[in-house]
Amino acid sequence: MKSNNMNKYMKKLVIFTLSIFLFVGVVNVKAGYTYDSKGEPIYSTEGFTVNELPYTYSGLNIGALKNADLDKFIEVTTAKSDAKALEISDLSTQVSEKNAAILANKYGLVDDYDTKIRNTDHDEMIAYLKAQIAAAEKESPKDEAKIEELNKNLASTEEAKAALKEADIKKNKEAAAKLKDEKALVVAEIDALSAAKQEQLKAELKTLREAKAVLDSELAALKAEKKVLDDRNTVLETRKVNISKASPSDLYIFNIEDEDDENILIPQEMYLTDSGMNLVSVLNTDFQVVKELHKFRLDEDKLKVPNFSAIKTQDDSGKKGVLIETNASSQKFYNENGYYELDLFAPTAAYRSITKTLDVTTGTLEYIDLLYICDKGNNQVVILKLNDPEYYDANTGLYVVYQVLTKPTDELDSTKEFAPQKIVTDDKRRMYVIADNITQGIMQFSEEGKFQRYTGKNDITLSAWEIFWRNLASESQLDSQSSNYNTSFNSMVYSDAMIYTTSLAITNADGTINDKIMIKRINPSGGDTLARNGYKVPMGDVKYSNTTDRDDSEKGPSQLVGITVNGYQVYSVVDKSRGRIFTYDKEGNLLYISGGNDGTQADKLNGPVSIQYFGEDILVLDQLNKTIVKFEPTEIATLINEAVKLDNVGRRSTIEPTFSPKTGTWWIDKVDTGIKNKEATYEYKNVDGKDIWFIDNQNTNVEVQKGSTYYWEKVVALNANYEYGYVGIGHRYLEEENFEEAMRYFELGKNRVYYSKAYKQYRDGIIRQWFTPVLVTVVVLIAGSYAYKTIKNKKLGIKKEEETGVGDE
């Protein structure tokens, strides 16, 4: 009875727990969303998802290399060279075995022949005679005559045998000599035949052996290096890093353009700047720290711009070494090794760029590879020259400082501090710096570090009333009320001569918030050229609450703190307040929204500070969690990206096979397939992962060049509420002059401009079609009625005349 009760309770308990799990699970599933054409949030899949655990500081071993001596940029390629060596030894054994086989076959026969001697006949005779003698002696021992005779015979036979043997030997020797001559001939013949080949093989063997030797030495070197790396790894594993001070501030990915397709950027190296640990970690694309930069050698003679006295070298840890000089702005120390050292102090960002420059004297193009580090604590930007042995001290493994951008004293007076936050450069190595508390815009410096101007400004708007009062106020009054600051930028990225920036929303003088120009695209002349042709202006969250509900972070417009642009001008921004990533195309259409900070999972963005495209993926640096979160595009985002890419180059529809009456064959995009059946049908099939055109069920080996519409249709199939997809399809119909369909899709996509364009063409078509018949009908009707009237009038007139005539009479 009791156990029954227990069972009941257990059942209830299990059901209760299960239902709680179910409830929690249901509540936790939060769907992605996007904004529709009216700016209303609607359900949508996320553009990027996190598929792997974020890279944490401890996982990446940030800081472990800081004081290690084992720093070298190396890639381990041992497996590759091992394979090559094996190949060579194989070849050499093959060659020798082959030669041995040939010789054995040819000479084996001759050596056998040499040893054959024929003497069987005589042996038989001797044996017979010996038997006769023995018989005779036995029969009649006294018949000596007979024995003697027999003995004589025997002796003569033996003599004959000896003579014969001698002759035979002689003969055999002759034969052997002859055969030897023959052998020599055969050998010569064989040699002659294979000499060329052997020579060739020998030469090959020789070169291969040389190559092998080289590779072996390389292999040995690599093995040595690998050992060094392994040692370093063991060191890294054992070294414990205190990351309590860590405060990641910036992540920069150095990309190079693909040789074939400039729309593709290939990531090369990552630069993770940490302002708390005073270091810049260089990571390879496999997320391995290859080098950590925190101190540099300072050599007065090697500075490109001689501003040695203005350079600061402090970091926040107390200084070691001998104080050499002190002046107003800086202190310099010799360290125990006897040279100046520059330590990073609260660095905020790193930036690397390779620029071309023409050497006038030699006429050759020189590539300058520079790494810029915003050394905010020292109020300067440290510039290093990479890939130049002159600026690298191999003994200590330290870079020698190439140039330092110090405070522009002609622009900023002593009350203002120069605290660089972010830096980018253009093709002419002009530097653009976002600095703290500089509200006039982005500071532009020349290559030599001379301040040029402010570019791209975030204006506040004054109300008419304020402008009126400001005009009346005296200067001292204005000074006292200068509380309206412009908003400064907080991130930027350089792409195709344009600087993309983000800033916080601007609070105007009258308290209104301008959230429409948080993202800017600044052209070389300083103007904002961001296309805002989407349904809503690119601004992060379109709908937001202005009141505090539960959490302060939920309040107000998005706080965009990072921006990144990929090879085809699609840009993503990250919102600090709600941890979301918004992706826009170059026209300003919102493509998708990803991320979020709800919940405490490791993949949520709680304090994003930097966002970078990593190929097609996105990396976000989270300051709070001290992680790098890798976002990968979802299925729909991949399709959207593909479509946008094709829209950019203007290929909207798929190129289909056409029959050319001129050649009498089928053509696909300038390729003659040679298929002659005019009535043939065509389709594409997937062959080895590629879509190939089949005409008349024959493989043409021509890959299908799909247009953007193909992808937009797939996007719309996945998400029927994706309005911008319909616009993409509409474009294709507009190009094909199918205006009715185009209108339909533009209406679905809520694009009024293009709807109007399509409709105008459609209307013109109808007018063109009906204009002549309507005009002709109208003219005929008018002419007819006129004619009818005149005829009627004439008849009436005649009648009247008659009547009047009668009346007259």
Place this chain on the structure above:
Amino acid sequence: MENVQNTKKSFFKVVLDGLKKLGKFIVDDCIKLPTYILAHPLKGFEEFKRYKKGKMSVALVFVVLTILVNILSFQYNGFLVNDNNLKDLNSIEQIAYVAGAIIVVTIANWSVTTLFDGKGNMKEIFMMICYCLYPFIWANGLGILLSNILTEDEMAVYTLVIGLGVVLLCYMFFFGIISIHEYGLVQCLLTILFTIVAALIVIFACLLFFDLFQRMYGFVYTIYREITLRELLVNIL
């Protein structure tokens, strides 16, 4: 047989007469008079009031037409000017929107003009306001047509037509008040100003009432829920 024919004939005649009357009603009362008022507002409203040419039936027809045209433009306005989701179309709401506005303005104007020595009574004010809808109905009707045949560049024409409708409405209302209440210009302007204020007060009062009602309802509902949930909890435990 003859009788049947007679009745048939008379039925036909009745229908015909009815149609004739309807035609006359439409042409004379619903089109000619309002157009005349629009063209000659002072004289028109004189006839409207003194000679009792204005009819309540016409006024109600205009109200119905306004509601109809509002609903039609909600649904059938061209895509270029129409951002509405058909799911949001609520005809009751549309009716309430038009009728409520007219009632509020009528009450506001009556209450103001009673204090300001206006000569018009409430029925006249109501009819006058309804007659003022005449240009608005035309403009919106035309707007539906235009918005469907114009491109975005030409939408200025549409805006002009709709704007003209509103302007003419105000124009008629202005002269209507002068004529109905036998006011001078300054008095008329003052009256309009106070009418607006009065209308706002009426709306405010309504909102206040609804808000209070809602709060009361919410309070009662909360108590109801509290009690039921408690019972539920007791049951579970």
